Amino acid sequence: MFDQRKDIQLPADLPPQLVVVIDTEEEFDWQAEPDAGANQVTAMAHIDRVQTIFNEYGLCPCYVIDYPVASQPLGYGLLKDYVERGQCEIGAHLHPWVNPPQTEALTRPNTYPGNLPATLEREKLVTLRDTIRDNLGVTPVAYKAGRYGFGPNTASALRDLGFTIDLSVCPPLDSRADGGPDYRRYTAEPFWFGGQDHPILELPCTGGFVGWAGKAGLPMYQMGQTLRRFRAPGILSRLGAVDRLMLSPEGFTPAEHIKLTRSLYRQGLRTFTWSFHSPSVVPGHTTYVNNQQQLTGFLDSFRRFFDFFFNELGGQASTPTRVRDLLETLA
Numbered sequence: 001m002f003d004q005r006k007d008i009q010l011p012a013d014l015p016p017q018l019v020v021v022i023d024t025e026e027e028f029d030w031q032a033e034p035d036a037g038a039n040q041v042t043a044m045a046h047i048d049r050v051q052t053i054f055n056e057y058g059l060c061p062c063y064v065i066d067y068p069v070a071s072q073p074l075g076y077g078l079l080k081d082y083v084e085r086g087q088c089e090i091g092a093h094l095h096p097w098v099n100p101p102q103t104e105a106l107t108r109p110n111t112y113p114g115n116l117p118a119t120l121e122r123e124k125l126v127t128l129r130d131t132i133r134d135n136l137g138v139t140p141v142a143y144k145a146g147r148y149g150f151g152p153n154t155a156s157a158l159r160d161l162g163f164t165i166d167l168s169v170c171p172p173l174d175s176r177a178d179g180g181p182d183y184r185r186y187t188a189e190p191f192w193f194g195g196q197d198h199p200i201l202e203l204p205c206t207g208g209f210v211g212w213a214g215k216a217g218l219p220m221y222q223m224g225q226t227l228r229r230f231r232a233p234g235i236l237s238r239l240g241a242v243d244r245l246m247l248s249p250e251g252f253t254p255a256e257h258i259k260l261t262r263s264l265y266r267q268g269l270r271t272f273t274w275s276f277h278s279p280s281v282v283p284g285h286t287t288y289v290n291n292q293q294q295l296t297g298f299l300d301s302f303r304r305f306f307d308f309f310f311n312e313l314g315g316q317a318s319t320p321t322r323v324r325d326l327l328e329t330l331a
Contacts, residue, residue: 001114001150001151001152001154001155001181002150002155002191002193002194002202003155003193003194003195004193004194004195004196005191005192005193006191006192006193006199007189007191008189008190008191008192008327010268010270010271010327010330011330012268014270014330015270015314015315015316016261016265016269016270016271016272016309016313016314016315016316017270017271017272017315017316017317017318017322017323017326018059018272018273018274018306018309018310018315018316018317018318019062019203019271019272019273019274019318019319019320019323020054020059020060020061020062020273020274020275021061021062021064021091021144021167021205021273021274021275021320022050022061022062022063022064022275022276022277022278023064023093023144023275023276023277023278024044024047024063024064024065024066024069024079024093024278025041025065025066025068025069025093025095025146025277025278025279026038026039026040026041026066026068026069026075026095026098026279027040027041027042027043027279027285030286030287033106033108034097034106034107034108034110034111035097035106036097036098036102036106038098039068039072039098040068041068041069041072041074041075042074042282043278043279043280043281043282043285044069044074044075044076044077044078044079044278045074045078046281046282047078047079047278047281048078049281049299050281050299050302051078051082051087051088053299053302053303053306054087054088055087056303057306057310057317058317059306059317060086060087060088060089060317060319061088061089061319062088062089062090062091062142062167062319062320063079063082063088063089063090063091063278064090064091064092064093064140064142064143064144064167065079065090065091065092065093065132066092066093066094066095066098066099066128066146067094067095067098067099067100067127067128067131068095068098069278070128070131070132070135070136071131071135076135076136079136080135080136080137083136083137083138084137089142089319089320089321090132090136090138090140091140091141091142091143091144091165091167091320092125092128092129092132092140092142092143092144092163093143093144093145093146094113094121094124094125094128094143094145094146095111095113095146095147096110096111096112096113096116096121096124096146097110097111099124099127099128100124100127101120101123101124101127103120104116104120108178108179109178109179109180110179111146111147111149112145112146112147112148112149112151112175112179112180112181113125113145113146113147113149113151113154114145114149114150114151114152114153114154114181115149115151115179116151118153118156118157121151121153121154121157122153122157122160122161125143125157125158125161126161129161129162139162140163141162141163141164141165141321142163142164142165142166142167142320142321143158143163143165143166143167143168144166144167144168145166145168147175147180148168148169148170148173148175148180148181148183148205149168149175149180149181150166150168150169150181151181154166154168155193155194155200158194158200159194159198159200163200164198164199164200164201164324165200165201165203165320165321165324166193166200166201166202166203167202167203167204167205167273167320168202169183169186169202169204169205170183170204170205170207170246171183171184171185171186171187171188171204171205171207171208172184172186172207172208172209172244172246173207183204186204187204187208187269188204188205188206188207188208188264188269188271188272188273189204189268189269189271190202190203190204190271190323190327201320201323201324201327203271203273203320203323203324204273205246205247205248205273205275206246206247206260206261206264206269206272206273206274206275207244207245207246207247207248207260208244208245208260208263208264209243209244209245210243210245210259210260210263210264243256243259243260245259245260246260246275247260247261247272247273247274247275247305248274248275248276249274249276249280249288249298249301249302249305250276250277250280250286250288250289250298251288253301254300254301254304254305254308257301257304257305257308258305258308261305261308261309261313265313271318271323272309272315274302274305280298281295282295283295
């Protein structure tokens with residue numbers, strides 16, 4: 001998928017860089033079959049719940065927005081204000097089933113944009129890019145495939161359409177069960193791809209298998225999954241052997257955020273991505289936030305991790321475009 005890949009070696013004394021990426025999208029039932037009519041964006045009226053926190057810490061988040069958000073004033077209204085104030089960056093996030101032109105069959109494999117025919121994937125991305133430009137006044141250069149579905153034709157589409165950053169890789173995700181990608185053998189390290197004429201920066205989600213098992217973590221985790229009825233995954237976690245973690249407030253605790261970050265930092269990672277889905281700012285829209293108590297814990301985890309990252313780890317706030325500029329100077 002990632003042609004002409006070139007790994008990036010970062011200096012050990014580089015302060016860790018924190019990027020925030022929000023999958024900014026409509027509200028829909030994640031367990032249901034794809035529905036082209038599920039395009040409500042009511043949660044976006046409350047996106048200030050997280051933007052206020054970012055402002056407190058001097059963070060400039062990157063909202064990667066999909067077509068329902070980009071095409072409806074309720075979706076993009078607050079974001080346009082943030083853009084005009086210089087408080088955020090805007091990227092593109094392709095959910096094929098709610099993004100015209102809609103000529104494909106509505107199947108689970110087709111919810112991964114990289115599975116679509118090359119021409120259709122490109123046409124949808126053109127529509128999304130142009131809608132963002134027309135309604136928010138910015139042309140996105142960062143892209144995150146919906147459901148992390150980067151495919152064999154995605155790189156050429158990004159090159160041709162002026163994108164310079166991709167955010168789709170998500171270790172240690174494995175979505176093969178319904179036709180998606182397998183990122184278990186990727187790391188959170190950034191890399192270049194696409195060749196020297198139009199290099200694209202891959203800035204993965206931050207995740208991985210951490211624990212004393214080291215490189216044996218993936219096979220040990222897989223073994224634990226086959227023995228779930230004996231509670232093997234929990235036993236392996238308590239023993240410190242292997243945990244499958246992501247730097248996200250959705251489904252992971254502040255202790256796990258810190259554990260993951262410390263582990264990857266010791267391994268040399270210097271770019272970290274805090275990521276989540278925009279509908280989680282309102283209870284009832286995602287499985288992670290179902291009531292006011294969970295919303296309070298969700299938002300509190302932001303501050304707890306940011307306090308750790310900036311105060312204890314000595315990190316710096318960044319954005320996808322700032323990271324790209326930094327890496328170009330270090331090349």
